[in-house]
Amino acid sequence: MKKHCLALDLKDDDALIAKYEEYHNNVWPEVLESLSNSGINHMEIYRVGNRLFMIIEVEDHFSFDKKAKMDADNDRVQDWEVLMWNYQQALPFAKPGEKWLPMNKIFEFGPPI
Template sequence: MKKHCLALDLKDDDALIAKYEEYHVNVWPEVLDSLANSGINHMEIYRVGNRLFMIIEVEDGFSFDRKAKLDAGNEKVQEWEVLMWNYQQALPFAKPGEKWLPMDKIFEFEADD
């Protein structure tokens, strides 16, 4: 099992942020199926202000490239992505076309038993 952390911004508008969160109360079943089929076993999204932070736990064979190819061929996932882009915006330092950006782990702590 491997963990990835990613970040993305929402448009800085309280009404849009509230609507985005509403959509995530009942994510479309086709989107949830695509997550599972791509090898994602667990996902959490956190928000502070308009910044989002996503943690995913994936199977050993997981690939972001493979997931992107699967998503590109899934009409409902593409519809979801277009809809979500109404609320999302790229991070200020993102390259054109980049959405969720992987974060680098810079610290880890584990207490002794």
């Protein structure tokens, strides 16, 4: 099992942020199924201000490239991604087309959990 941490920003608008959180209280079943089918076992998203932080725990066979291909072939996931982009914005240093960016671990204390 592996863990990945990613970051993304939301548009800095309280109403849009509230709507984004509302959607995440009722994620579409097809999106959840796609996450599971891609090898993601557990996902958490945290927010501070308009910055999002995602932690995913994945199977050893998980691949971001494979997940991107699966997502591209899934109309319902594409509908979700288009909808979410109404609320999301790329990090200031992201390259064109990049959304969630992987974070580098810079510190760890204690035994792995």
